[in-house]
Amino acid sequence: MYMGVVVGSVVATQKATSLVGKKLMIVQPINSKGEPVRFEEVASDTVGAGIGEKVLFVRGAAAHRSFAKTPNAENDVTDASIVAIIDQFDK
Amino acid sequence: MYMGVVVGSVVATQKATSLVGKKLMIVQPINSKGEPVRFEEVASDTVGAGIGEKVLFVRGAAAHRSFAKTPNAENDVTDASIVAIIDQFDK
Amino acid sequence: MYMGVVVGSVVATQKATSLVGKKLMIVQPINSKGEPVRFEEVASDTVGAGIGEKVLFVRGAAAHRSFAKTPNAENDVTDASIVAIIDQFDK
Amino acid sequence: MYMGVVVGSVVATQKATSLVGKKLMIVQPINSKGEPVRFEEVASDTVGAGIGEKVLFVRGAAAHRSFAKTPNAENDVTDASIVAIIDQFDK
Amino acid sequence: MYMGVVVGSVVATQKATSLVGKKLMIVQPINSKGEPVRFEEVASDTVGAGIGEKVLFVRGAAAHRSFAKTPNAENDVTDASIVAIIDQFDK
Numbered sequence: 001m002y003m004g005v006v007v008g009s010v011v012a013t014q015k016a017t018s019l020v021g022k023k024l025m026i027v028q029p030i031n032s033k034g035e036p037v038r039f040e041e042v043a044s045d046t047v048g049a050g051i052g053e054k055v056l057f058v059r060g061a062a063a064h065r066s067f068a069k070t071p072n073a074e075n076d077v078t079d080a081s082i083v084a085i086i087d088q089f090d091k
Numbered sequence: 092m093y094m095g096v097v098v099g100s101v102v103a104t105q106k107a108t109s110l111v112g113k114k115l116m117i118v119q120p121i122n123s124k125g126e127p128v129r130f131e132e133v134a135s136d137t138v139g140a141g142i143g144e145k146v147l148f149v150r151g152a153a154a155h156r157s158f159a160k161t162p163n164a165e166n167d168v169t170d171a172s173i174v175a176i177i178d179q180f181d182k
Numbered sequence: 183m184y185m186g187v188v189v190g191s192v193v194a195t196q197k198a199t200s201l202v203g204k205k206l207m208i209v210q211p212i213n214s215k216g217e218p219v220r221f222e223e224v225a226s227d228t229v230g231a232g233i234g235e236k237v238l239f240v241r242g243a244a245a246h247r248s249f250a251k252t253p254n255a256e257n258d259v260t261d262a263s264i265v266a267i268i269d270q271f272d273k
Numbered sequence: 274m275y276m277g278v279v280v281g282s283v284v285a286t287q288k289a290t291s292l293v294g295k296k297l298m299i300v301q302p303i304n305s306k307g308e309p310v311r312f313e314e315v316a317s318d319t320v321g322a323g324i325g326e327k328v329l330f331v332r333g334a335a336a337h338r339s340f341a342k343t344p345n346a347e348n349d350v351t352d353a354s355i356v357a358i359i360d361q362f363d364k
Numbered sequence: 365m366y367m368g369v370v371v372g373s374v375v376a377t378q379k380a381t382s383l384v385g386k387k388l389m390i391v392q393p394i395n396s397k398g399e400p401v402r403f404e405e406v407a408s409d410t411v412g413a414g415i416g417e418k419v420l421f422v423r424g425a426a427a428h429r430s431f432a433k434t435p436n437a438e439n440d441v442t443d444a445s446i447v448a449i450i451d452q453f454d455k
Contacts, residue, residue, distance in 0.1 A: 001206070001224035001262050003192070008123055008182035010094070012147060014138050015175035016157060024092065024147070026123050026180065029221070032190055032208050037221040039120070039128040042092035042147055047196050051182070056192065056206070056224055060151055060242055062261035066198060069257060075160060077174045079153035080092050083259045084197035089208065091190030091233070099305055099364035101276070103329065105320050106357035107339060115274070115329070117305050117362065130302070130310040133274035133329055142364070151333055166342060168356045170335035171274050183388070183406035183444050185374070211403070214372055214390050219403040229378050238376060238388070238406055242424055244443035248380060251439060265441045266379035271390065273372035273415070281396055281455035283367070285420060287411050288448035289430060297365070297420070299396050299453065312393070312401040315365035315420055324455070333424055348433060350447045352426035353365050 001056045003086065004029045006049050010042055018067075018076040025049060025082060027057055032089045043080035056084040092147045094177065095120045097140050101133055109158075109167040116140060116173060118148055123180045134171035147175040183238045185268065186211045188231050192224055200249075200258040207231060207264060209239055214271045225262035236268040274329045276359065277302045279322050283315055291340075291349040298322060298355060300330055305362045316353035329357040365420045367450065368393045370413050374406055382431075382440040389413060389446060391421055396453045407444035418450040 004027035012024065023045040029038045034054070043057045046066045058066070063081035067073055095118035103115065114136040120129045125145070134148045137157045149157070154172035158164055186209035194206065205227040211220045216236070225239045228248045240248070245263035249255055277300035285297065296318040302311045307327070316330040319339045331339070336354035340346055368391035376388065387409040393402045398418070407421045410430045422430070427445035431437055 001226075001260075003208075003222065003224060008180050010147065010175070011178045011181055012175035013178055015147070016137060018156075019175060024175075026094075026182070031222045040094065040122045042094060044092075046198060056194065056197070058259050058261040060153075060261060062242075062246060062259045064153060064156075065200075065246075065257050066259050075156050077149050077153045077157050077172065078092075079149040079151055081259065084192070084194040084201060084206075087193045087195055089190050090193055091208070099362050101329065101357070102360045102363055103357035104360055106329070107319060109338075110357060115357075117276075117364070131276065131304045133276060135274075151335075155335060155338075166338050168331050168335045168339050168354065169274075170331040170333060183408075183442075185390075185404065185406060213404045228380060238374065238379070240441050240443040242443060244424075244428060244441045247382075247428075247439050248441050263441065266374070266376035266383060266388075269375045269377055271372050272375055273390070281453050283420065283448070284451045284454055285448035286451055288420070289410060291429075292448060297448075299367075299455070313367065313395045315367060317365075333426075337426060337429075348429050350422050350426045350430050350445065351365075352422040352424060 001058050002029050004055055004057055006051050006053050016077045041080055043082045044078050045082045047082055047085055049082050049085055054086040055082045057082045092149050093120050095146055095148055097142050097144050107168045132171055134173045135169045136173045138173055138176055140173050140176055145177040146173045148173045183240050184211050186237055186239055188233050188235050198259045223262055225264045226260045227264045229264055229267055231264050231267055237264045238266040239264045274331050275302050277328055277330055279324050279326050289350045314353055316355045317351045318355045320355055320358055322355050322358055327359040328355045330355045365422050366393050368419055368421055370415050370417050380441045405444055407446045408442045409446045411446055411449055413446050413449055419446045420448040421446045
């Protein structure tokens with residue numbers, strides 16, 4: 001899992017059927033000091049995350065499983081999902 | 092998912108059977124400012140993306156699922172697919 | 183597998199159902215000299231690791247398998263797990 | 274998928290049974306200008322690629338699927354395969 | 365697949381059941397000149413590799429398949445395995 005901050009969303013009319021109705025958020029990965037690391041990615045939101053919120057996101061099969069019980073999951077192209085909104089870091 | 096811009100395509104006569112008929116686009120990953128990040132990758136096009144267009148692409152099993160209902164999917168070697176054409180970034 | 187040191191944990195009220203009850207530890211990857219490499223990740227703890235301890239963590243499907251026998255594993259979103267506490271490096 | 278140039282091969286007597294009879298090529302990833310990027314990897318050849326040729330290679334499950342119909346595929350350890358020889362880049 | 369040199373091993377008393385009895389080797393990735401690249405990883409040994417030996421290692425599902433026929437493979441947490449000892453590079 002990766003920590004990130006939501007910085008925006010992607011608008012796309014022409015896309016895979018399985019992405020219709022999903023919110024495609026732009027996430028800047030961060031460390032636990034809130035500093036940006038690596039590069040922005042795009043993740044499907046599953047928890048109602050808004051711009052500016054710190055989140056946890058996952059990649060790969062785990063992201064797919066967050067949509068495991070949706071229709072047509074067998075051809076879902078999700079490879080990144082926001083799975084939690086971070087309240088705070090305990091250190 | 093990753094943001095990218097299509098910069099060209101790959102011509103390959105000798106290739107895995109499962110790649111025949113697929114458009115193999117060269118994608119330069121970008122951030123939401125449109126700046127290049129990391130290095131070029133090659134992704135199978137599923138949405139009719141042309142050179143110069145901004146796209147979303149996915150990696151791994153998700154890319155494979157974009158061809159889940161094609162013949163011989165069980166030996167498909169796709170590990171990256173373009174799954175959306177980006178209209179704009181909302182920030 | 184990657185070596186890391188636990189530096190904290192993530193508190194998240196709003197999260198995927200499959201993360202409820204899991205301890206989400208912040209792990210700083212290290213090399214065998216104990217020096218930090220790359221960037222912090224977040225991993226579900228399966229061995230009772232505490233802050234300051236050196237651990238092994240895994241990514242992807244392997245992390246998911248560490249929860250293979252838990253309820254609702256089919257929609258578990260774990261993509262990183264702590265699977266061992268490191269006693270020492272033999273070199 | 275990634276672009277690369279074949280720079281050599283690996284000779285290994287002691288290896289997983291599933292690698293016996295596979296050509297293990299050393300591939301230097303490149304961009305579409307032919308410039309080296311990142312670091313060398315080793316990929317099983319499926320298209321008869323020779324030293325100096327530009328190729329496409331894939332990682333992970335996709336590489337495994339390139340050997341999906343071979344004997345003992347269920348314990349095949351391939352995680353990277355050369356799947357095409359590049360004739361040219363169209364840009 | 366990646367080239368590496370074995371630099372040590374990890375001693376861990378408290379670990380996932382599926383790791384008991386596996387040799388957890390610390391591997392420094394290298395290129396075909398023998399130069400170190402990226403950072404150390406830890407891989408389960410399947411070929412009897414010793415410290416100082418050059419090896420091939422794999423990640424992800426391929427590493428898991430190297431233990432496909434062991435007991436309790438369904439909850440095996442291996443995500444990296446040493447699958448060959450390198451005799452030489454042909455270039």
